[in-house]
Amino acid sequence: MWHDATLVAAKDLRIEVRSRVAVNQVAPFAIAVLLLFGFALGPDRRTLEPASAGLFWVAVLLSTILAIQRSYSVEASDGARDGLRLSGLDPAGIFLGKAAAVVAELLALEVLLTAGIALLYGAHLSGWGVLVLTCVSATVGLAAVGTLYGVVASGLKTRETLLPLLFLPVVAPVLLAATKAFDAALAGTPSRGLGWLEVLVVFAVLYVALGIVAFGPLLEDG
Amino acid sequence: MRAPPALGAGSDLATLTRRLAHLAGARRAGDMALRLLGVAALTGVVATVWLGLFVTPPDEFMGNLVRLLYVHPPMAWVAFLAYGVSALSSLAYLWPRTRSLSFDRLAGASAEVGVVFTALTLVSGSIWGRPTWGAWWVWDPLLTTTALLFVLYLGYLAIRKVPGTPEARARRSAVAALVAFLDVPIVYFSVEWWRSLHQPPTVLNPTTHKTYVHGSMAWTLLLGFVSFTLVYLWLMAHRYRLAKLNELEESEGLEVALAERRAEAVAG
Numbered sequence: 001m002w003h004d005a006t007l008v009a010a011k012d013l014r015i016e017v018r019s020r021v022a023v024n025q026v027a028p029f030a031i032a033v034l035l036l037f038g039f040a041l042g043p044d045r046r047t048l049e050p051a052s053a054g055l056f057w058v059a060v061l062l063s064t065i066l067a068i069q070r071s072y073s074v075e076a077s078d079g080a081r082d083g084l085r086l087s088g089l090d091p092a093g094i095f096l097g098k099a100a101a102v103v104a105e106l107l108a109l110e111v112l113l114t115a116g117i118a119l120l121y122g123a124h125l126s127g128w129g130v131l132v133l134t135c136v137s138a139t140v141g142l143a144a145v146g147t148l149y150g151v152v153a154s155g156l157k158t159r160e161t162l163l164p165l166l167f168l169p170v171v172a173p174v175l176l177a178a179t180k181a182f183d184a185a186l187a188g189t190p191s192r193g194l195g196w197l198e199v200l201v202v203f204a205v206l207y208v209a210l211g212i213v214a215f216g217p218l219l220e221d222g
Numbered sequence: 223m224r225a226p227p228a229l230g231a232g233s234d235l236a237t238l239t240r241r242l243a244h245l246a247g248a249r250r251a252g253d254m255a256l257r258l259l260g261v262a263a264l265t266g267v268v269a270t271v272w273l274g275l276f277v278t279p280p281d282e283f284m285g286n287l288v289r290l291l292y293v294h295p296p297m298a299w300v301a302f303l304a305y306g307v308s309a310l311s312s313l314a315y316l317w318p319r320t321r322s323l324s325f326d327r328l329a330g331a332s333a334e335v336g337v338v339f340t341a342l343t344l345v346s347g348s349i350w351g352r353p354t355w356g357a358w359w360v361w362d363p364l365l366t367t368t369a370l371l372f373v374l375y376l377g378y379l380a381i382r383k384v385p386g387t388p389e390a391r392a393r394r395s396a397v398a399a400l401v402a403f404l405d406v407p408i409v410y411f412s413v414e415w416w417r418s419l420h421q422p423p424t425v426l427n428p429t430t431h432k433t434y435v436h437g438s439m440a441w442t443l444l445l446g447f448v449s450f451t452l453v454y455l456w457l458m459a460h461r462y463r464l465a466k467l468n469e470l471e472e473s474e475g476l477e478v479a480l481a482e483r484r485a486e487a488v489a490g
Contacts, residue, residue, distance in 0.1 A: 169373040
């Protein structure tokens with residue numbers, strides 16, 4: 001399973017490196033979202049700075065939808081999905097690999113966005129340990145739900161509209177917990193974010209486990 | 223069928239007629255039991271309305287507003303019951319030994335009724351909250367969870383509408399139902415924690431009305447619970463029946479149409 005996961009993750013990341021869709025489209029999209037929040041809330045740093053954690057995570061959530069759609073659109077053409085099914089790879093491994101590739105892309109994006117909230121909103125970066133752990137655990141949860149729903153929606157005619165509708169309400173607790181953990185870290189009291197970190201870890205574990213179990217049958221549907 | 227089966231139409235038409243007759247019989251039997259359930263549900267609801275509006279006294283603190291509480295908790299109860307049934311039947315569908323499309327239909331029918339009652343819960347809660355808390359909406363854990371449930375299950379119903387083979391559709395829907403259901407406790411606890419770290423509920427504590435409900439009020443509330451559960455069962459049974467007929471229509475509709483056309487051609 002782990003071996004198959006690394007193979008699939010390496011494949012997806014290699015496609016990203018060569019096609020640069022994440023760099024050329026998803027990252028600029030995330031930055032545009034950050035700028036739009038600035039326009040929506042006004043240029044006053046006293047408004048923007050307290051909101052920066054929430055805005056950061058809303059930007060990540062929206063970008064995750066794009067990353068997931070991209071992750072399945074590379075499987076849509078040239079019968080790639082049938083190839084995956086015929087490859088004899090463990091479905092759980094495929095799930096973990098695809099999710100891991102999304103995690104890697106999103107983590108890179110989050111580094112960019114962290115710089116973005118520091119520069120644009122004047123957030124004071126502190127509590128690095130909690131910041132990093134929050135990013136990792138929240139992103140694993142987001143990628144797991146996204147990859148699971150991605151395969152549910154992929155191959156359907158209404159996938160572009162269906163995926164956000166399915167995905168966003170389910171990850172509402174991730175937005176909540178990650179924002180609170182970030183708030184605590186940015187306010188200089190990272191220990192207050194530890195409880196929220198637990199919520200994120202529980203969420204991630206739960207949905208990774210569900211994905212491992214449920215991905216196989218869903219992939220077969222085609 | 224409009225045209226009587228013509229003699230020369232062949233044996234396939236005979237089988238088809240038999241099948242349709244069987245189907246019609248099944249439908250009638252369902253109607254009989256269902257009608258009784260429907261009458262019971264309607265009687266219960268009418269009695270609840272009568273007791274709630276005319277017989278019970280106004281509340282000491284809430285006045286006439288208390289009358290909303292005879293329907294609001296039963297609605298919420300039905301919504302959560304419906305989602306529970308939906309999750310259990312989805313699980314039963316995914317479990318290889320109990321895999322059957324009946325469970326899929328049951329999950330869909332139950333979730334659909336659940337969404338209706340969630341909407342009713344939110345609306346009635348909002349109407350109650352406006353004069354009590356002074357706002358149509360407060361970010362209370364229960365309210366927020368219910369609102370998210372509403373959106374979550376709208377997504378579930380959307381995925382059920384996506385065409386595909388019955389098996390593929392059932393599998394997709396069952397996984398979606400489980401993803402949604404697993405989310406409920408996480409949402410509830412995180413929102414509760416979020417609120418308790420912030421501030422306590424403002425104007426008036428959402429009083430646990432059960433502590434001072436007594437006499438005719440308690441009976442009315444109990445009747446509300448029973449009759450709304452009956453309404454749920456009635457709606458769900460009809461929805462299940464319709465889902466089954468829809469599937470039959472999908473699979474046999476073409477055959478019937480062809481047979482009718484052939485019979486017409488022979489008769490004409």
